[in-house]
Amino acid sequence: MAAVVGAKRVIERFTFRRVIAGAVVFGLFAAAESAAQAAGIVAAYPDAAERAKVVQGLAENAALGLFYGNRHADILSPGGYMEYRILPAIALIGAVWGLLFITKMLRGQEENGRWELLLTGQTAAPRATARTLRGAAGGLLIIYALTVFILLAVGHSPKFSLPAGSCLLYGLVVIAGAALAMAIGAVTSQLAATRRRAVLYGLSVIIPLFVIRSIGTAVDSLAWLKNFTPFGWIDKVQPFYHSQPRWLLLLAVLTIVCAAVGVWLAAKRDVDESFIADSDTAKPHFTLLNSPLGFHFRLTRTVLFSWLLAAVSFAIIVAAVVKTVVSALSTTSALTETFGNLSGNPTAGLALAYLSAASYLLVTILMVMVATSMGAARGEEASGRLDNVVSGTVSRRRWLSTRLVLIIGGATAITIIANFAVWAVAKTQDIPVGFVSLVFGGLNVLGPVMLLLGVGVLLYGLLPKFTSLAMYIVIAWSFTVDIVASIVKMNDVVAGTSLLHHVSLVPAATPDWLTFSVMTAIGLALMAAGVLAFERRDLEAE
Amino acid sequence: MDAVEISGLTKKYGNFVALDNLHLAIKKGEVLGYLGPNGAGKTTTIRLMLGMIKPTAGQVTIFGKDAHKQKEAAHASLAYVPGEANLWPFLTGMETLHLLAKIHGSTDTAYRDQLIGRFELDRNKKVRAYSKGNKQKVALIAALASRADLLVLDEPTSGLDPLMEEVFREAIKEAKDNGQTVFLSSHILGEVEALCDRVGVLRAGKLVELGTLAELRHLSAVTVEATFKNKPPAVDAVKGVGNVSVQRNHLTCQVHGPIDELLTVLAAAHR
Numbered sequence: 001m002a003a004v005v006g007a008k009r010v011i012e013r014f015t016f017r018r019v020i021a022g023a024v025v026f027g028l029f030a031a032a033e034s035a036a037q038a039a040g041i042v043a044a045y046p047d048a049a050e051r052a053k054v055v056q057g058l059a060e061n062a063a064l065g066l067f068y069g070n071r072h073a074d075i076l077s078p079g080g081y082m083e084y085r086i087l088p089a090i091a092l093i094g095a096v097w098g099l100l101f102i103t104k105m106l107r108g109q110e111e112n113g114r115w116e117l118l119l120t121g122q123t124a125a126p127r128a129t130a131r132t133l134r135g136a137a138g139g140l141l142i143i144y145a146l147t148v149f150i151l152l153a154v155g156h157s158p159k160f161s162l163p164a165g166s167c168l169l170y171g172l173v174v175i176a177g178a179a180l181a182m183a184i185g186a187v188t189s190q191l192a193a194t195r196r197r198a199v200l201y202g203l204s205v206i207i208p209l210f211v212i213r214s215i216g217t218a219v220d221s222l223a224w225l226k227n228f229t230p231f232g233w234i235d236k237v238q239p240f241y242h243s244q245p246r247w248l249l250l251l252a253v254l255t256i257v258c259a260a261v262g263v264w265l266a267a268k269r270d271v272d273e274s275f276i277a278d279s280d281t282a283k284p285h286f287t288l289l290n291s292p293l294g295f296h297f298r299l300t301r302t303v304l305f306s307w308l309l310a311a312v313s314f315a316i317i318v319a320a321v322v323k324t325v326v327s328a329l330s331t332t333s334a335l336t337e338t339f340g341n342l343s344g345n346p347t348a349g350l351a352l353a354y355l356s357a358a359s360y361l362l363v364t365i366l367m368v369m370v371a372t373s374m375g376a377a378r379g380e381e382a383s384g385r386l387d388n389v390v391s392g393t394v395s396r397r398r399w400l401s402t403r404l405v406l407i408i409g410g411a412t413a414i415t416i417i418a419n420f421a422v423w424a425v426a427k428t429q430d431i432p433v434g435f436v437s438l439v440f441g442g443l444n445v446l447g448p449v450m451l452l453l454g455v456g457v458l459l460y461g462l463l464p465k466f467t468s469l470a471m472y473i474v475i476a477w478s479f480t481v482d483i484v485a486s487i488v489k490m491n492d493v494v495a496g497t498s499l500l501h502h503v504s505l506v507p508a509a510t511p512d513w514l515t516f517s518v519m520t521a522i523g524l525a526l527m528a529a530g531v532l533a534f535e536r537r538d539l540e541a542e
Numbered sequence: 543m544d545a546v547e548i549s550g551l552t553k554k555y556g557n558f559v560a561l562d563n564l565h566l567a568i569k570k571g572e573v574l575g576y577l578g579p580n581g582a583g584k585t586t587t588i589r590l591m592l593g594m595i596k597p598t599a600g601q602v603t604i605f606g607k608d609a610h611k612q613k614e615a616a617h618a619s620l621a622y623v624p625g626e627a628n629l630w631p632f633l634t635g636m637e638t639l640h641l642l643a644k645i646h647g648s649t650d651t652a653y654r655d656q657l658i659g660r661f662e663l664d665r666n667k668k669v670r671a672y673s674k675g676n677k678q679k680v681a682l683i684a685a686l687a688s689r690a691d692l693l694v695l696d697e698p699t700s701g702l703d704p705l706m707e708e709v710f711r712e713a714i715k716e717a718k719d720n721g722q723t724v725f726l727s728s729h730i731l732g733e734v735e736a737l738c739d740r741v742g743v744l745r746a747g748k749l750v751e752l753g754t755l756a757e758l759r760h761l762s763a764v765t766v767e768a769t770f771k772n773k774p775p776a777v778d779a780v781k782g783v784g785n786v787s788v789q790r791n792h793l794t795c796q797v798h799g800p801i802d803e804l805l806t807v808l809a810a811a812h813r
Contacts, residue, residue: 023597111631111670279666279668280670280671281634281664281668282666283666284634284636284665284666286640287636289633289637290644295782304713383628385628387592387622387624388624388628388681390592390593390594390613391592391617391620391622392617392642392647393617393647394645395613467629538594539594
């Protein structure tokens with residue numbers, strides 16, 4: 001009898017095993033970012049008068065609502081600032097992660113035939129779907145535990161004094177976005193015929209919901225919009241300021257309803273079928289199938305264009321609100337200094353310093369892009385598809401090199417186009433920013449990107465299974481260290497471990513081409529070593 | 543120069559020996575069957591031949607080119623069909639064939655179109671909509687249409703129905719007639735018997751038998767032992783019977799093929 005119970009739980013265990021690594025990385029990221037914000041506000045504004053100015057500056061700046069949380073909250077306190085400054089971003093990142101994970105486990109497994117194998121066990125599609133969701137929920141528990149544990153440890157200090165109850169509630173809010181996205185992913189996995197489409201459908205729900213929240217936060221007269229989006233509810237929970245857990249209850253109900261719909265839909269269709277039909281036939285197009293480069297482009301073009309769209313959108317939003325931000329924050333010397341520190345030039349004007357935020361977002365996007373691209377390269381090998389290529393006349397070196405050319409070319413094109421968008425939008429607002437310094441100077445952000453790519457390629461050559469995980473850890477570390485270093489004094493050696501520390505954020509800072517060259521050279525050397533190692537090691541399919 | 547020369551080929555994973563000191567030569571134009579149970583090391587041999595994994599010891603040459611040090615040169619003269627065709631799900635069958643032809647470097651398009659018809663492949667269907675057998679057909683057509691000097695086939699008919707298996711056998715015979723060399727890993731005895739000039743048998747990473755089908759007939763012999771009250775009957779003349787040994791009233795012999803005639807003789811002596 002015990003064996004049967006074990007068999008029934010195997011899907012939960014299998015899913016849980018797959019979610020652990022991502023959950024630990026995301027949990028540490030969420031906890032570290034939150035703690036960094038709390039530490040940052042305390043260190044940067046020890047003086048009450050200075051903090052009051054910040055609050056006034058931020059509260060008057062509607063545009064910041066696009067990125068941050070409820071500006072009318074008590075952002076003077078470390079907890080309040082934490083939920084204002086980082087919680088919306090964590091909710092969005094968590095939602096994207098949750099969606100990607102659950103669609104991989106549901107529609108992704110169905111696509112590669114493993115789902116069918118699971119269903120031959122003592123289960124049926126709806127139960128297997130529910131069990132997969134339960135296994136994924138184990139990952140949410142890990143995130144919750146890490147966040148709460150770290151916040152309780154940090155909050156214990158009298159400098160922060162984060163109440164335990166609020167920390168417990170904050171942990172729930174941190175996982176709320178991911179939980180809802182997993183439930184939405186369970187639904188889209190039933191609707192779509194492929195994982196790619198399931199992700200697309202999910203994002204087409206999640207992104208508009210976040211945008212509605214942002215509009216509701218930014219425009220006071222439209223604040224009611226936040227009542228109609230779960231990301232608005234996340235803002236309204238306010239764990240450290242007038243806690244309103246009822247919004248969390250609403251989120252839980254919506255999550256459970258979506259999950260139940262996903263499970264119910266799973267019972268209403270055959271395996272390998274979907275509610276939204278996708279054409280199984282197509283007219284052949286051979287244009288991009290004549291060379292490895294063309295084929296890689298065909299494989300990755302949708303993803304590349306998505307990254308381009310994301311980078312340009314963020315760049316335009318940042319550039320579009322620059323005047324508002326300048327007028328809102330100009331009274332606050334500490335915040336001006338913070339932006340200045342972040343951009344690498346404390347004496348730069350606030351407008352240029354704030355425009356540099358576009359470069360900061362861009363480099364973050366590019367780093368995530370190269371990490372996912374290397375993950376996709378590993379995916380080709382793990383799935384066995386690479387065998388088709390390297391058993392022909394295409395060498396492993398050529399295969400990987402062409403892929404790298406495409407990644408580097410894509411990152412360069414995205415950088416140029418996004419910086420051009422910033423320049424063009426800034427010009428419409430009469431911000432004096434030079435075309436050459438922004439569009440060409442902005443290319444220096446590729447230094448850390450090249451170094452990260454080099455690290456990824458070397459790992460791919462030596463320990464392919466750890467490529468993605470290690471790259472995301474480097475990104476999370478760099479992001480956290482750099483944010484903390486921008487608001488508190490940090491040991492130079494520690495600050496230097498962040499890849500972002502070595503980038504000059506234009507237009508506020510003058511590009512440091514020597515640093516760029518060194519980072520690029522190191523990156524290229526690591527790539528060369530990685531390619532050589534890849535040529536010599538065994539191919540490893542899963 | 544042989545098409546494939548394997549000498550002292552060994553592959554170890556830690557303490558586990560996946561392939562142990564394999565020596566094998568495949569002549570040009572020969573069809574070599576490679577038999578063995580699951581996990582015997584058949585796919586490991588093929589992955590070593592293709593340079594996908596590096597040998598712990600030993601060497602493989604394909605038409606004189608080192609399979610590990612001169613991979614691309616070696617690959618120029620071979621085509622490979624994996625046991626499970628992992629293809630790009632969003633490409634159509636025709637796009638996949640085009641891509642694989644470009645990767646290989648050459649293809650006989652007229653023969654490819656003919657094979658598409660013979661294998662009854664819907665070329666406009668996306669790979670993700672194909673069954674396992676249809677994916678296998680795509681890989682087979684791509685390899686056969688390349689007219690490569692060496693075909694390396696790793697259980698190529700897995701997923702094919704009996705009619706398509708027959709089409710596959712015809713295509714391999716055509717390849718042989720065309721002077722191509724075929725390395726056929728399989729565990730389907732009928733397939734190997736119908737197509738192969740020689741057969742190698744692998745067990746636990748070791749090549750335990752190698753020879754022509756006639757030379758390996760003893761492998762399929764049934765050993766019969768019978769004890770009689772009196773002297774056993776003479777069975778030497780019975781069709782298929784050999785290695786007869788009689789000790790007092792105990793008979794031992796081996797039978798190749800149908801056993802019915804021997805049983806009739808033994809039963810008659812027992813009465």
